[in-house]
Amino acid sequence: MNIDIICIGKIKEVFYREALNEYAKRLSKYCKFNIIELNDEQTPDNAPEAVERKILDTEGKRILAKLSNDAYVIATAIEGKKMGSESFARLIDDLGINGHSRIVFVIGGSLGLSDEVKKRADMLLSFSDMTFPHQLMRVILAEQIYRSYRIINNQPYHK
DSSP: OEEEEEEESOOOOHHHHHHHHHHHHHHTTTSEEEEEEEOOOOOOTTOOHHHHHHHHHHHHHHHHHHOOTTOEEEEEEEEEEOOOHHHHHHHHHHHHHTTOOEEEEEEOBTTBOOHHHHHHOSEEEOSOSSOOOHHHHHHHHHHHHHHHHHHHTTOTTOO
16 A cells, blocks of 8 residues: 655654654554645735635645655645544555555645635545644654554554
């Protein structure tokens, strides 16, 4: 299984990068795991709605250019489906069983994701009604993917 996280922006904080590297190392036993960071657009303070739409469109085009037709795309969005860790593990397992060899998770920038990216997604996934920094969201997502593989393989860690 190939699992990618496509995200907007680079991680500047060393502690987030170290956490991601740790989960990437742990995941290497279960899947081919990659994080693809795309350039973000500078968002001016108090930007008008038209400027924000243009930023979302530009970032969205960058994301869409990285999505292959064979990828099962799961976009993180606050309005997406919420699920527990066991259900998330079943989703990943079922996708593999049903012939999806590539899952791509998408995390937007500070403004979220464009409508075009959400339309391309096979699923919208929400981790909470709360808003998280997109850098932290990468760590949370990587941890949940790792937890899923531990659950799928009946290995300790989950509880």
